[in-house]
Amino acid sequence: MKHWSHYTRMFAGVLLALAAALPASASQIPLGVWQEFAFERAGRPATGCRPVDPDADACFPSLGTPSEFLGPAPWTFTAPSDGAILTVADTFLAGDRFEVFDFGVSIGLTSQPFGNNICGDDPVPCLTAEGVSHGTFLLPEGDHSLSITPVVSFGGSAFFRVDAAGDSAPEPSTCLLLMLGMVGLLARPLRRAQARPQ
Secondary structure (H helix, E strand, C coil), rough: CCHHHHHHHHHHHHHHHHHCCCCCCCCEECCCCEEEEEEECCCCEEEEEEEECCCCCCCCCCCCCCCCEECCEEEEEEECCCCCEEEECCCCCCCCCCEECCCCCCEECCCCCCCCEEEECCHHHHEEECCCEEEEEEEEEEEEEEEEEEEEECEEEEEEEECCCCCCCHHHHHHHHHHHHHHHHHHHHHHHHHCCCC
């Protein structure tokens, strides 16, 4: 009998070790919704927001654009056949910067912050606020498991959103460039007509 209890304890120990090696309950996120996460010091991975993530800090919800609090990281989703676009936006005070990971592999950094601009709690205007860090990442079709780590941090909360690549609306700066390009193309024949001798 002593022999079997030894193997039972060993088996239970192996099961506990395997359970510890698995990631904590990952959070499945919907596409097309701004998601809020919390972060502290540089180098420490971001968390979700309490109460959805009970081990995290409390977050202040955006008073502008509708958003949801994230549960525990990693944050998982499946990109459709045309891929997905991940947009990350710092909020409140400029000065934070993030490294984004997919299945633990870095896919890049958000933009370099500068100045001391305060853009508020809404991720949409913060995307275009001067000096506030943001980033856009194209992700291929299939499963993804995101985590985010601040590389420069004052602590606080920030947002990300995942959109199907075919559904996402261009950022305001992209729209402005497209409009300027169209004006240039339309003005070109007009200039040629004016340059012709009469």
